[in-house]
Amino acid sequence: MERLARLAVEFGANVQPGQIVSISTEPGKEELTRAIAEAAYERGARFVDPWWFDPHVKRSRLRHADPETLSFVPEWHGRRLLELGEVGAAAIALSGLVEPNLMSGIDPALLALDMLPQLKESGPLVEGRRVNWTVVPCPTPGWAAQVYPGVAADEALRRLGEAVADICRLSETDPVAAWEARLAQLDAVRERLNALALDSVRFEGPGTDLTVGLLGGSRWTVARFSTLDGVVHTVNLPTEEVFTTPDPARTEGTVTSTKPLFVSNQLITGLRVRFEHGRAVEIEADQGADTLRGLIGRDADASRLGELALVDGDSRVGRSETVFFDTLLDENAASHIALGQAYGLCIEGEEDLAQINESEIHVDFMIGGDDVAVTGMRRDGEVVPLLRGGRWQI
Amino acid sequence: MERLARLAVEFGANVQPGQIVSISTEPGKEELTRAIAEAAYERGARFVDPWWFDPHVKRSRLRHADPETLSFVPEWHGRRLLELGEVGAAAIALSGLVEPNLMSGIDPALLALDMLPQLKESGPLVEGRRVNWTVVPCPTPGWAAQVYPGVAADEALRRLGEAVADICRLSETDPVAAWEARLAQLDAVRERLNALALDSVRFEGPGTDLTVGLLGGSRWTVARFSTLDGVVHTVNLPTEEVFTTPDPARTEGTVTSTKPLFVSNQLITGLRVRFEHGRAVEIEADQGADTLRGLIGRDADASRLGELALVDGDSRVGRSETVFFDTLLDENAASHIALGQAYGLCIEGEEDLAQINESEIHVDFMIGGDDVAVTGMRRDGEVVPLLRGGRWQI
Numbered sequence: 179m180e181r182l183a184r185l186a187v188e189f190g191a192n193v194q195p196g197q198i199v200s201i202s203t204e205p206g207k208e209e210l211t212r213a214i215a216e217a218a219y220e221r222g223a224r225f226v227d228p229w230w231f232d233p234h235v236k237r238s239r240l241r242h243a244d245p246e247t248l249s250f251v252p253e254w255h256g257r258r259l260l261e262l263g264e265v266g267a268a269a270i271a272l273s274g275l276v277e278p279n280l281m282s283g284i285d286p287a288l289l290a291l292d293m294l295p296q297l298k299e300s301g302p303l304v305e306g307r308r309v310n311w312t313v314v315p316c317p318t319p320g321w322a323a324q325v326y327p328g329v330a331a332d333e334a335l336r337r338l339g340e341a342v343a344d345i346c347r348l349s350e351t352d353p354v355a356a357w358e359a360r361l362a363q364l365d366a367v368r369e370r371l372n373a374l375a376l377d378s379v380r381f382e383g384p385g386t387d388l389t390v391g392l393l394g395g396s397r398w399t400v401a402r403f404s405t406l407d408g409v410v411h412t413v414n415l416p417t418e419e420v421f422t423t424p425d426p427a428r429t430e431g432t433v434t435s436t437k438p439l440f441v442s443n444q445l446i447t448g449l450r451v452r453f454e455h456g457r458a459v460e461i462e463a464d465q466g467a468d469t470l471r472g473l474i475g476r477d478a479d480a481s482r483l484g485e486l487a488l489v490d491g492d493s494r495v496g497r498s499e500t501v502f503f504d505t506l507l508d509e510n511a512a513s514h515i516a517l518g519q520a521y522g523l524c525i526e527g528e529e530d531l532a533q534i535n536e537s538e539i540h541v542d543f544m545i546g547g548d549d550v551a552v553t554g555m556r557r558d559g560e561v562v563p564l565l566r567g568g569r570w571q572i
Numbered sequence: 573m574e575r576l577a578r579l580a581v582e583f584g585a586n587v588q589p590g591q592i593v594s595i596s597t598e599p600g601k602e603e604l605t606r607a608i609a610e611a612a613y614e615r616g617a618r619f620v621d622p623w624w625f626d627p628h629v630k631r632s633r634l635r636h637a638d639p640e641t642l643s644f645v646p647e648w649h650g651r652r653l654l655e656l657g658e659v660g661a662a663a664i665a666l667s668g669l670v671e672p673n674l675m676s677g678i679d680p681a682l683l684a685l686d687m688l689p690q691l692k693e694s695g696p697l698v699e700g701r702r703v704n705w706t707v708v709p710c711p712t713p714g715w716a717a718q719v720y721p722g723v724a725a726d727e728a729l730r731r732l733g734e735a736v737a738d739i740c741r742l743s744e745t746d747p748v749a750a751w752e753a754r755l756a757q758l759d760a761v762r763e764r765l766n767a768l769a770l771d772s773v774r775f776e777g778p779g780t781d782l783t784v785g786l787l788g789g790s791r792w793t794v795a796r797f798s799t800l801d802g803v804v805h806t807v808n809l810p811t812e813e814v815f816t817t818p819d820p821a822r823t824e825g826t827v828t829s830t831k832p833l834f835v836s837n838q839l840i841t842g843l844r845v846r847f848e849h850g851r852a853v854e855i856e857a858d859q860g861a862d863t864l865r866g867l868i869g870r871d872a873d874a875s876r877l878g879e880l881a882l883v884d885g886d887s888r889v890g891r892s893e894t895v896f897f898d899t900l901l902d903e904n905a906a907s908h909i910a911l912g913q914a915y916g917l918c919i920e921g922e923e924d925l926a927q928i929n930e931s932e933i934h935v936d937f938m939i940g941g942d943d944v945a946v947t948g949m950r951r952d953g954e955v956v957p958l959l960r961g962g963r964w965q966i
Contacts, residue, residue, distance in 0.1 A: 198646055205602050208628070215629040219636035226633065227646055230624035234602070235609040239620065242613035252592055252621055254655055258648040265646070 181348045182314060183213035185415060187221055189354050190312030191268045192411045195222030198267040202229050202295065203316075206276030210316045214270055223268075229258070231295035233280050233443065240284045240292060248291035256299040263308040266407065272316035273506040278324040281443035289442035290472035290539075298538050305522045307403070310411035313506055315342050324503050345416045345494045345507065357412065363492075364400045368420045370572045371398040371488075374562060376554040379486060381433065381513070383550030385450060390486050390515065391428025394557075395530030398422045399523065416495060418510040421487035423524035426535045427456040429483050429515075436512055437544035440503040444469040449543060457481045458517065473539050474517060484520035484535035488513045489546055491568025505542050513546025513565065575742045576708060577607035579809060581615055583748050584706030585662045586805045589616030592661040596623050596689065597710075600670030604710045608664055617662075623652070625689035627674050627837065634678045634686060642685035650693035657702040660801065666710035667900040672718040675837035683836035684866035684933075692932050699916045701797070704805035707900055709736050718897050739810045739888045739901065751806065757886075758794045762814045764966045765792040765882075768956055770948040773880060775827065775907070777944030779844060784880050784909065785822025788951075789924030792816045793917065810889060812904040815881035817918035820929045821850040823877050823909075830906055831938040834897040838863040843937060851875045852911065867933050868911060878914035878929035882907045883940055885962025899936050907940025907959065 187193045199218040203211045215226040239248070262269055281289060303309055322334035329337065343349050347356040378391045401417035404410045435449040448464030458481040461471050474481040487509065489496065495511040502508050518539035525531045546552065552565040563571040581587045593612040597605045609620040633642070656663055675683060697703060716728035723731065737743050741750040772785045795811035798804045829843040842858030852875040855865050868875040881903065883890065889905040896902050912933035919925045940946065946959040957965040 205599055205624070208599050208626070211626070212628045212632070215626075216632040216636070219632045222638075224637070224641050225644055225646055226629055228624070228626055228629055230599070230622070230626075232602070232605070232609075232622055232624075234606045235620050235622055238606070238610040238613045242610070243617070243619075247618050250619055252619055252655075252659070254648060254652040258652075261646075261648055 179210050179213045181353070182342070182346060183210060183217045185346060185348060185353055186214055186270050186312055186314045187217040189357060190314060190412050190415045191270050191310050192409055193218050193221050193223055193268045193310070194409060196224050198262070198265055199223045199226045200229060200262055200267055200269040201226065202231070202269070202271035204272070204276050205230060205232050206318055206320070207272050207274075207316045210272060233277070236292060236294060237280055237284065240281070240288045245288060245291060248288060251294060251297065256297050259297055259299040259303050263303050263306045266308050266405070269309050269311040271311070271313045273313055273504055274316045274318055274321045275324075275440075275443065275504070276318045277320045278440070278443070278503060286442065286444060286469040286472040289444065289469065290476050293538060301519050307406045307523070310405050310409040312411060312413055312415055314346070314415045315504065315506055317342050321504070325500060341498055341500060345498060347416075347494070360418075361400060361402055361412065364418070364420055365402075367570060367572070368398045368400050371420060374554055374572065375557050377557045378428065378555045379564065380553045380555065381545055381550055382553070383547065385434030386432065386545060386550060388429070388431040388433040388453065388545070390483060391425040392422065393425045393525065393530040393533060395525045395527035396422045396424065397524050397526055399521070403523070414506060414510070416507065416510050418493035418495060419487040419489050421485055421524065423520040423522070423534050424483050424486045425456070426479065426482035426484065426520070426533065429453040429456045433515070433545050435543045435545055436547040436550065437508050438501055438503065439505065439508065439541070439543045441541050442469055442473065445503065446470055456483070470541065473541060476539055477537050479535045479537035480518055480539045482517065482535050482537070483515050484518045484537065484540060485516035485542065487515070488552060488565060490565060490570055491548060496568070508544055509542040512544040513550070513552060514542050514544045516540055516542040573604050573607045574611075575747070576736070576740060577604060577611045579740060579742060579747055580608055580664050580706055580708045581611040583751060584708060584806050584809045585664050585704050586803055587612050587615050587617055587662045587704070588803060590618050592656070592659055593617045593620045594623060594656055594661055594663040595620065596625070596663070596665035598666070598670050599624060599626050600712055600714070601666050601668075601710045604666060627671070630686060630688060631674055631678065634675070634682045639682060639685060642682060645688060645691065650691050653691055653693040653697050657697050657700045660702050660799070663703050663705040665705070665707045667707055667898055668710045668712055668715045669718075669834075669837065669898070670712045671714045672834070672837070672897060680836065680838060680863040680866040683838065683863065684870050687932060695913050701800045701917070704799050704803040706805060706807055706809055708740070708809045709898065709900055711736050715898070719894060735892055735894060739892060741810075741888070754812075755794060755796055755806065758812070758814055759796075761964060761966070762792045762794050765814060768948055768966070769951050771951045772822065772949045773958070774947045774949065775939055775944055776947070777941065779828030780826065780939060780944060782823070782825040782827040782847065782939070784877060785819040786816065786880075787819045787919065787924040787927060789919045789921035790816045790818065791918050791920055793915070797917070808900060808904070810901065810904050812887035812889060813881040813883050815879055815918065817914040817916070817928050818877050818880045819850070820873065820876035820878065820914070820927065823847040823850045827909070827939050829937045829939055830941040830944065831902050832895055832897065833899065833902065833935070833937045835935050836863055836867065839897065840864055850877070864935065867935060870933055871931050873929045873931035874912055874933045876911065876929050876931070877909050878912045878931065878934060879910035879936065881909070882946060882959060884959060884964055885942060890962070902938055903936040906938040907944070907946060908936050908938045910934055910936040
């Protein structure tokens with residue numbers, strides 16, 4: 179926990195002396211939260227400000243409150259986020275559920291109304307580039323039980339801890355050097371992808387033939403950002419992806435997810451989505467289809483894509499061959515797309531920026547794998563293989 | 573826990589349908605926090621907003637941060653409190669420490685700089701009378717171990733739970749009726765005290781001869797308030813006191829505390845304070861004097877009184893003959909005074925209001941008991957016995 183905390187503070191968020199440091203956390207994640215606070219204060223933070231969200235309280239709300247009120251969030255939560263930007267704070271969020279089955283039995287339509295702890299201000303906060311931030315996984319016993327069912331509780335937690343240590347490269351002698359090396363690889367791929375000037379990307383595999391159109395201003399990006407003041411930070415640990423913002427109007431075809439996804443505290447397996455003119459028009463799943471159907475009804479853009487990400491077979495998450503039921507990890511296992519809110523920072527040019535997805539949801543799902551071929555169509559019409567058998571072809 | 577939660581929601585704060593409900597809590601108080609959230613949503617709350625404060629994070633701050641920064645609090649915490657008033661929220665705070673010895677080894681001078689989770693905006697919030705609020709005790713294993721040292725952990729927690737149930741009258745068939753009866757008694761005493769038009773109150777007992785001057789506008793009050801909108805709420809559960817705001821310039825003599833007090837996570841025992849012209853000029857104690865000395869140096873008014881409260885021998889806290897190391901309970905065991913911030917709502921008249929204590933601290937300490945005689949001096953010079961042997965004489 180202490181090494182993970184140091185990585186989050188010193189490398190991920192790259193906390194600067196004198197900064198306020200927000201930690202988005204939950205009851206049940208005390209150990210890592212406190213280790214992060216300790217590391218941040220040791221590094222000279224001015225104030226560490228944990229923001230604790232309790233899903234049990236949310237469950238009471240979903241069970242008893244008037245559905246009409248479920249979208250309501252007191253103003254101060256969103257404004258706190260915007261003010262983190264105004265004061266130039268650092269922010270660290272902890273992924274990983276404490277009680278994965280807590281929301282079972284709750285109507286998915288209600289879950290789609292109450293998006294907390296997600297706040298709509300988090301998009302503008304990221305776009306504003308005033309906050310150096312990161313998201314890191316926090317192993318918990320409940321999460322471990324879900325990842326390693328049938329394994330004794332202590333052993334499951336130990337295994338999850340080891341998996342996270344491996345995936346976050348904490349098992350390396352010099353984790354920061356290992357991350358610098360991987361990020362340099364991803365950055366080189368990013369440059370080559372941008373040089374290709376792609377018009378669209380096609381995924382072909384079992385149950386999948388999907389074409390995702392790009393905007394002229396779509397720029398491939400890695401999860402290493404810089405604030406306007408030049409503080410370089412790695413926004414996801416782990417990160418294995420090169421991603422961009424697609425044209426929300428040009429997704430066509432059918433896609434089958436290659437991993438389960440876990441959203442609104444609900445598991446969705448065997449997901450199949452058909453897109454027409456950019457919109458998800460059919461959603462089927464072995465389990466949990468209603469949850470996603472509820473979410474894409476939330477607003478006008480919720481059924482359109484907001485992200486396209488490519489992940490190669492060197493991903494440590496992918497190589498672990500483990501389903502983590504956690505987007506931060508699972509999205510870094512394989513190429514993926516996301517319904518909902520797009521990153522403006524992947525777009526060059528005001529005109530294209532005005533077109534990107536502005537939904538309040540953002541739901542990643544994994545569609546890549548060794549048996550999914552990824553091919554680029556250049557604006558000049560040339561067809562370029564991008565990934566074959568999980569290996570870059572460019 | 574569920575009955576305590578219902579008492580807090582339905583009687584203490586008297587939560588109204590449609591209200592936002594703030595819960596000031598800590599990691600380690602999940603069970604009561606969640607029971608309160610459940611009860612509040614069942615009662616029709618619009619949004620339950622727990623505000624979790626983690627003293628472990630505070631400890632890291634006190635150990636590592638530049639002392640110059642320790643008074644800093646991000647703006648949004650205080651503004652959230654003020655906005656609870658603007659929107660007419662309900663607020664429930666949970667007393668009782670999770671880890672009583674957490675701050676051992678921390679320099680008391682530093683503890684006096686970082687007052688969190690106390691916020692200076694809580695005074696104006698109360699004065700504004702827009703929020704219906706209450707404070708209730710939350711039994712925790714750590715707190716139980718402190719109250720019942722040498723008792724097995726489970727048994728200690730069970731005993732603390734039983735003591736709290738008795739003191740909060742949850743052991744009665746109809747706790748609300750029991751509270752209505754006790755509050756009616758206290759209210760009758762309040763009226764008689766106000767009718768006496770006292771100029772000062774004198775405490776005489778072992779190690780104590782203290783006279784506390786009152787302002788012309790000082791009004792005796794019970795801990796049952798009404799918002800400007802007429803929502804009646806009981807601000808402390810338990811409450812056994814009738815209290816007022818004294819003249820901060822007219823405290824004279826010496827007082828010996830009759831119970832230990834627990835402040836800034838530090839125990840203070842055998843406290844003796846000498847006042848001159850309203851100011852605490854000498855502070856001695858068997859243990860913890862430095863903590864209080866640090867606190868009274870915080871601001872200009874911190875060494876002057878801001879509260880005077882009388883408690884009779886019928887107090888269930890007093891009758892339990894237990895030291896709880898928790899101000900909410902211990903202050904309701906015996907008559908007490910407080911250094912620091914005064915309640916403006918105990919004052920009639922703008923001129924007197926301008927004189928009351930505006931410190932940022934508020935430290936209660938217990939000075940009453942069966943062997944402490946309390947006597948009133950009326951403005952017309954008449955001397956009136958108020959409490960003898962713990963019984964009202966009026």
